[in-house]
Amino acid sequence: xxxxxxxxxxxxxxxxxxxxxxxxxxxxxxxxxxxxxxxxxxxxxxxxxxxxxxxxxxxxxxxxxxxxxxxxxxxxxxxxxxxxxxxxxxxxxxxxxxxxxxxxxxxxxxxxxxxxxxxxxxxxxxxxxxxxxxxxxxxxxxxxxxxxxxxxxxxxxxxxxxxxxxxxxxxxxxxxxxxxxxxxxxxxxxxxxxxxxxxxxxxxxxxxxxxxxxxxxxxxxxxxxxxxxxxxxxxxxxxxxxxxxxxxxxxxxxxxxxxxxxxxxxxxxxxxxxxxxxxxxxxxxxxxxxxxxxxxxxxxxxxxxxxxxxxxxxxxxxxxxxxxxxxxxxxxxxxxxxxxxxxxxxxxxxxxxxxxxxxxxxxxxxxxxxxxxxxxxxxxxxxxxxxxxxxxxxxxxxxxxxxxxxxxxxxxxxxxxxxxxxxxxxxxxxxxxx
Numbered sequence: 001x002x003x004x005x006x007x008x009x010x011x012x013x014x015x016x017x018x019x020x021x022x023x024x025x026x027x028x029x030x031x032x033x034x035x036x037x038x039x040x041x042x043x044x045x046x047x048x049x050x051x052x053x054x055x056x057x058x059x060x061x062x063x064x065x066x067x068x069x070x071x072x073x074x075x076x077x078x079x080x081x082x083x084x085x086x087x088x089x090x091x092x093x094x095x096x097x098x099x100x101x102x103x104x105x106x107x108x109x110x111x112x113x114x115x116x117x118x119x120x121x122x123x124x125x126x127x128x129x130x131x132x133x134x135x136x137x138x139x140x141x142x143x144x145x146x147x148x149x150x151x152x153x154x155x156x157x158x159x160x161x162x163x164x165x166x167x168x169x170x171x172x173x174x175x176x177x178x179x180x181x182x183x184x185x186x187x188x189x190x191x192x193x194x195x196x197x198x199x200x201x202x203x204x205x206x207x208x209x210x211x212x213x214x215x216x217x218x219x220x221x222x223x224x225x226x227x228x229x230x231x232x233x234x235x236x237x238x239x240x241x242x243x244x245x246x247x248x249x250x251x252x253x254x255x256x257x258x259x260x261x262x263x264x265x266x267x268x269x270x271x272x273x274x275x276x277x278x279x280x281x282x283x284x285x286x287x288x289x290x291x292x293x294x295x296x297x298x299x300x301x302x303x304x305x306x307x308x309x310x311x312x313x314x315x316x317x318x319x320x321x322x323x324x325x326x327x328x329x330x331x332x333x334x335x336x337x338x339x340x341x342x343x344x345x346x347x348x349x350x351x352x353x354x355x356x357x358x359x360x361x362x363x364x365x366x367x368x369x370x371x372x373x374x375x376x377x378x379x380x381x382x383x384x385x386x387x388x389x390x391x392x393x394x395x396x397x398x399x400x401x402x403x404x405x406x407x408x409x410x411x412x413x414x415x416x417x418x419x420x421x422x423x424x425x426x427x428x429x430x431x432x433x434x
Contacts, residue, residue: 001047001056001060001065001066001067001068002047002065002066002067002068002070003040003043003044003047003064003065003066004023004025004063004064004065004066004072005072005386006023006024006025006063006072006386006388006389007021007022007023007064007386008020008021008022008023008024008386008411008414008415008418009021009022009032009037010415010418010419012031012419012422016031017033017034018031018032018033018034018037019031019032019034019037020032020418020419020422021037021062021064022418023062023063023064024318024386024387024388024389024390025063025072025075025076025389026062026063026320027318027319027320027389027390028061028062028063028064029317029418029421029422030058030062030064031422036052036055039051039052039055040055040059040064073377073383076377076388076389077375077377079320079322079389080322080323080375080376080377080392081322082322083321083322083323083329084322084323084328084329084330084372085330086322086329086330086331087133087136087137087330087331088136088137088138088139088331089137089138089139089140089141089331089332090130090133090137090139090140090141090331090332091141091142091143091326091329091331091332091333092126092130092140092141092142092143092332092333092334092335093142093143093145093326093332093333093334093335093345094126094142094143094144094145094159094334094335095118095144095145095146095147095149095334095335095336095337095348096117096118096144096146096147096149096152096155096156096159096337097115097116097117097118097146097147097148097149097151097152097155097337098114098115098116098146098147098336098337098338098348098349099114099115099116099117099146099147099148099151099152100146100147100148100151100181100219101148101151101181101183101184101218101219102148102181102183102216102217102218102219102224103217103218103219104215104216104217105214105215105216105285106215106247106278106285108281108346109147109348109349116336116337116338117151117152117155117337118152118155118337118338118339121339121359122335122337122338122339122358122359123155123158123159125339125358125359126159126335126358127159127162127163127166129358130163130166131166133331134166134170134172136331137172137331138172138173139172139173139174139175140163140167140172140173140174140175141175141176142160142163142174142175142176142177143176143177143178143179144156144176144177144178144179144180144198145178145179145334145345145348146179146180147337148180148181148183148184149178149179149180150178150180150183150184150185150189151184152337153184153189153192153193156178156193156196156198157192157195157196160176160195160196160197160198161196164196164197174197175197175200176196176197176198176199176200177198177199177200177201177202178193178198178200178201178202179202180201180202180203181203181204181216181224181228182203182204182205182228182231182232183218183224183227183228183231184231185201185203185228185231185232185235186231186234186235187231187234187235187238190234190235190238190239191238193239194238194239199239199240199241200239200240200241200243201239201241201242201243202242202243202244202245203228203232203242203243203244203245204216204244204245204246204247205225205228205229205244205245205246205259206246206247206248206252206255207246207248207252207254207255207256207257207258207259208225208255208258208259208262209223209225209226210255211252211255211258212224212225212255213225215247229262229266232263232268232271233266233268236268236270236271237270240270241270242270242271242272243271243272243273243274244259244263244271244272244273244274245274245276246259246273246274246275246276247276247277247278248275248276248277248278248291248296248299249277249278249285249289249290249291250289250290250291250295251289253275253291253299256273256275256303257303257306257307259273260273260307272308272312273307274300275296275299275300275303277290277291277293277296278290278291281346281397292405293405293406293407293408293410294407294410294413297408297410297413298413301413301416301417304316305420310420310423310424313417313420313421313424314421314424316417317417317421318390319390320389320390321392322392323392324392324393324394324395324396325344325395325396326343326344326345327343327344327371327396327397328343328371328372328374328392328396330368330372333355334347334348335358336348336349338357339357339358339359340354340356340357340358341354341355341356341357341358341362342354342355342367343355343367343368343370343371343396344371344396344397346397347397353367354367355367355368370400371396371397371400374393374396374399374400376388376391376392376393379393379399381393382394387407387409387414390409391407391408391409394406394407394408
């Protein structure tokens with residue numbers, strides 16, 4: 001046997017005399033008694049040391065110990081390739097319009113925004129494209145995007161109806177979500193979304209009214225915060241999953257607390273509020289105001305602890321996967337209102353980055369391969385990192401554009417999440433006992 005290269009150990013609490021043990025290759029979490037931890041460390045130092053047979057079996061189950069012939073890098077590379085080239089799920093991000101009723105200060109689409117709405121030919125060819133994929137897929141996942149997709153709700157309904165019928169007839173699982181600014185998310189429109197099997201909704205509200213109205217004004221120049229909050233009150237009981245994204249810079253970071261407290265005062269319980277860093281994507285924003293990744297992740301942890309606590313900590317536990325997003329997976333595409341096809345949301349509207357058109361077909365395969373060719377297992381920045389199995393190198397768009405600050409895990413912050421996760425499990429166990 002030998003020790004996995006992806007092990008993490010942290011003292012849990014002095015009273016328990018135990019260590020939190022985590023293995024990123026298997027995504028396994030354990031609480032290891034102190035005596036076994038020291039036995040393990042002796043074996044790690046000198047593998048002639050004899051470990052207790054029972055603890056060996058447990059450590060192997062969690063991936064902390066592996067057989068001598070196991071090459072974790074090769075296995076990880078196989079996982080990545082399998083994830084990238086799996087065709088069982090078709091992911092489509094569809095922008096039925098490139099128009100928007102907001103003029104957000106940090107919009108990365110601002111240079112490519114126009115009032116184009118998807119025509120019937122493009123709609124028909126989306127359906128044909130899915131039909132051609134039917135023999136190979138068991139899942140279809142659709143995200144409605146923009147521009148502002150609710151400006152073209154009638155198109156969402158037309159395409160959704162056809163996709164629902166198609167997947168139902170072919171026994172394919174169908175899920176749908178929407179990313180919207182929420183300004184048009186009235187009670188009536190929410191019911192129309194439910195009719196399209198859209199229950200998951202991401203809305204951006206940038207903290208308090210003052211911050212939001214400056215950063216996300218209406219195209220007419222008027223305020224938008226109050227309208228969105230009124231909409232939330234009317235639809236919170238209709239849509240099963242609403243997540244409010246709060247885009248922050250270094251100067252307005254505490255406004256996320258204002259939004260969280262505002263929802264609490266209104267007694268809206270089934271909507272989550274999470275912070276996100278504004279990034280200088282496509283040179284859309286002032287770099288000096290943007291968070292460094294590590295600074296934002298520290299702030300995010302502090303926010304979660306101060307608001308949702310243990311109930312949200314569990315949601316931050318890593319998920320094993322073979323790819324990061326739609327950009328580094330073959331069977332996933334972004335389709336804009338003109339029918340142009342892309343791999344990444346941030347490329348939408350820039351025809352130089354298009355793969356081709358849904359009507360004419362894919363004509364520039366290199367724009368797809370640009371996202372698929374990266375191998376983080378040989379990347380100088382990533383190959384020796386213990387977070388590699390759960391990070392996979394980070395954002396494919398940032399890798400492509402050689403962004404240096406792309407790490408999403410830092411050990412001093414990750415350690416806090418792991419310890420809190422174990423504490424949460426212990427509290428849950430105690431409650432079940434009582």
